[in-house]
Amino acid sequence: MFNLDYLPSGDEFHLGWLAPWPLWLWILVILGIFVFTIWCYRGSSRAPKRHVALGLIRFILLVVVAVLLNGPVLESHRELHTVDQVLVLIDESGSMAVPDVVDDPLQDNRMTRQEQVRRLLEETGEEWDRISEERDVRWFGFHGHPYQMDAPDHSIPLNLERPLGSHTRIDESIARAIAVSAGGPISAAVVFSDGRSDHGLKSRPIADIRSAGVKVIVVPVGSAEAMGDLVLESVTAPDQAFTGDRVPVQVAITRRGSTKEAFDIVLRDRRTGIELDRKRVDGGEQVRVEETLMGVPDLGGTATWSITIEPDKPDLVADNNQKDLDVELLDEPLRVLYVEGSPRWEYRYLKNLLIREKSIESSIMLLSADRSFAQEGDRPLSRLPVTVDEFSQFDVIIIGDVPSGVMSPEQHHLLQEAVAAGGAGLLWIGGEISTPSSWAQTELADTFPFNGPFEMPSIGSPVQMQPTDEARRSGVLQLSDDGSSQWPQVLQDENTDWSKLQWAQWIQPSQLKPTSSVLAETIRVRDQDLPIPLIMSIRYGIGRSIYVTTDEIWRWRYGRGEQLGEQFWIQLIRHLGRASLAAAREIAELVPSQRQIPVGQVLQLKLKVFDESTQINMPESISVSVINTEGRLSTNLDLQQSAQDLDTWTGAWVPAWAGIFRLSVDLNGVDIETQVRVEDVTLEYQRPETDHDSLATLAEMTGGEVVEPDSIESLFNSLPDRSINETEIRRAGLWDAPFIFILLMVLLTLEWTGRRLLRLA
Template structure:
């Protein structure tokens, strides 16, 4: 609302020379005395001399006045109105229905309740403490959420609440720094107080120093909103057909007050793949894809009386690969673990095996789907293998070239490595060798062997195994039989135990299987070679349930690499939240220079073109690019020249629904520190008269010099002429 400036005007006389009154008295006396002295010396009639002297005195006084610089001053008194900033919250939390009930008994949203109750807010702000309307105040209305923009004061014209966050601090700073000639008298903020940033102390101090009160109208009911939200979903991006895919769901909200049902649904068929009921903040599901190709799974949660259904669903995408895992198995001698593992992998249709036994005679026929007679010595020979299993072999068997090939194959090309510990060489003999970085312990030479005679070790899963979806619960039921294990101590910070070996005589369990990431690949270390004992009286099933998940886990990162000379473009994760950084990766021939375009399919965001950065080398190079998912919707990502393409889905997972209770304490702090008040919605009319006036009266003057005006010169000329005529007529001399 704009108020016309009140004003009044008047004329006055002013002077350029600031001469005090006593100065003018002296001037008058001096002129009078000089003129009187001059005329007393003349002979003539007294009346004539008095008349002539009077003309001269008046003429000299006029000249003195002209020398003082007389001015005609036109003064206008202008009243400058003050300004009240009115900020209306337009974030998504305004859509929550927890404020009051309508005539039908249904809860109104915070936005609906505010529109109804604040229809006269503009008039309340303009009201003086005496109840009359102030004509010296303007109001500036703004809607704020992620940003701030001007709106009309009528509630029926307010924009819909669609903002993803409530940035009170930014709104205050922008309105405080507006280039406006009006004096800021205060703020009125209509909000629930839930902001994504704390109130900065320096801003509060600035507001206190300005003594500009903030009055807040709080929206939202006092009762607790029942809400459980999906905060995060973690799952592999690529898996083998038939793999057990772990899905970890992180929840937030009222999970303890009521159980939450979590379902994993195939989006294409609508079938429920897995489900669980939890009262915790974490739920773990697992399912096996039955078809190859790209698949979309949906995580859906259900609770009783959930008032915020917008955050109950999340999609994940999987690339299901249907090809055998290519494994290179190397061991020093034909121990039982090597024999049973080799036979298991040979029978497994999803594995393509090459095995090499170092102690075999020269004429021994090495076994495998792809038999070999020596270890690969060139990158082209090692490249086909997804997984390397190194048993109890002497380090001297590996040349420097082969050590370097293994390091690069795991670290740069994403291959997996499984160490199968043994009593002779692994891991102690690999201390201070080129492959030491691939071991999960800080001091391999200090590893000792722990043997038991009567009571064997019992194996249990560690928390990391459940997170990685390594083993099904029934895979380790009553698994015993281990009579020796290496005491792995001083694990590297990046290493995590997956399985633990318990013994009644030990105070702490020993790591039996340790997982570690090395560069682009994964490393697993098995601290014993007695896993074959699980076959006793139970057949192949327990043994295969242990080994095959390990094999697939170790090569999971390898699935992100280009295969069979076909370039690939992937994005991880393929489904992201607004504000989350995703990694776009391209694997292609070494002579390619990748450039990608990102084009939104469901929004008006601009099309983007980006250059990727080199990430890893090899026959196929890897480039990558971090990309901030800022606009919700579906993005088509393509390489130039009709190369591979992929999609990114950005979900508008607004934090407005994570903490839905009104933040009364924040608003109390803001209002009390600035001298304002906090009002409930029903008491908002008390704002009338609460904001003191800061309107200012400003005097504007227009000065016009009058010393050069012709009437003044005419008056002086007239007086001097009159004196001359009088002197001539009276014969004064």
């Protein structure tokens, strides 16, 4: 009846107007209606009282119409309060896992930046609960983008997720969080972060934040003092070695962040604590440092060693400064076959060395000797090996200046297979007559670390030798009097005649095969800018071949007796022997194209099966399991058999995550694995230091402020009140209410009836 359904029940309401007239207009309208009513009923003298009654009805009717023209409504007023939002953004990028926050100064205990955030939130839990009752607090995590989180329950320890993101975009994450919260007023955006971002502050997201009128309050976490990090990335050593052998331990260390300080690399025996070797690395800008340390085990069994970084200043993450390694030690002698064409000077001294060395079981054959000559060695031979079993009895085979014709093509093939499939080591000693020229047309030419032509000229002048970095990494050519790994200075002194090699073959660097490596080269050669290779090495199948271009090492005995020559040859022979030991245990090898690659780069994999009986039973497609650092299966890769080489399977993998992964094959008796390190080369992990300056700039550009963790309580006084108080007015119109229509019809009916009774027109 009164059209009040729209008004909330129980609310107070009063009369209002949609288009109210001013008072002067009301006065004119009332006077006009009054004059108009008198004019309508003028000049009638009959029943004056009835005329007055009808005029009053018309007057009321017109006044009601005038009132309706003002839009009369019934109004209900309600006060509304809209709370503002507080956006809390917590950095969950990878850099938040850096433990650079001092927890206990006395014990130098450190906690991660993420742990610092957790403690700050727990310590202020009551304040956050109070704010949550008064305001809408929205929790976000972010790294490359923001994502909403559940509000923390402060009655239990806060359990933040482990850092996930490899990228951080602080300004963009804040702008997106504001965009998804645009449904209500925003008090401020509170950011807990270390400030480390992929890029600087960008103008567009900053403009979006400023246009939204939201100030950013930053809480910088992490150490404000720049601290770099030394990371012991990898330690590589032979799985097996001989007792008393100089075992090379290759170490790769990465400098991360601003660290430029010097440090020591120390090799220790874990059981005794004895220091076996130490290398000093000077400070500098070099990001990656590679060094080789030498350990000499003197007991059988297993050598239990550790590699430790000892920085001059406190390191950011001490946990990544040490790795352990175990080396299985063998007391059995190394089996060596030495074949020489004629009794040249190098033969005489090398032969005596092999016979004298207790760790070597030698068989020596001098081909130029007559039948009455008694071949020397621990196991003298009357002829060269002619079967697979006879060749397999030797770990290392040394071929001097020997014509290829002393062996049949079948023996050439057997020796090649002994290296490629059996893992034997092959040591060539060049000569002026037959090696390598007479071997050019044989299968064994493939074992040379260089390509033809094989008619090698001599250098033509005395030269001195120096080892390369590859020799240091391999642990060979470490000649010294005091046990150090430094090349003797006397061998580099131009005034020392006995250190000069009077003859050596001249191999051009362009002749070297792509997979070969140079172990030693000339120091200086007249009219030559580039050094000339003197000793080269190449991996051949699962074995290894080394070529020495000179037979003048015997001259060093004039300066130091047998010591330098003995160290020179024994280290090369044992290097080949270690390769033979490793190969003896393998029936296959899984080789990645790189041992260390960035995320997203293609890694080529090759599986080669050396055992023919195993190869026959292998399927055309082989699955490779990729295991992450937690021991979980990350993915499976398929390797396809090569149509040209039936003993080879190839495939590719594109790693999506950083970490150390084990790639393993376990099928039909083949149980082999290899390890690959995948690095994230983004700024997130290359620069672990905080960037509090960028956070301060962000706060300044958005009209916010910086709240230090030590004064976190002041944060809650810095939150502006941007809640909105509004009055909601609900109106119910009266012009279309039924009772208005009834009133008008009643007034019209009364006037019409009265005029009919009085016989008025």
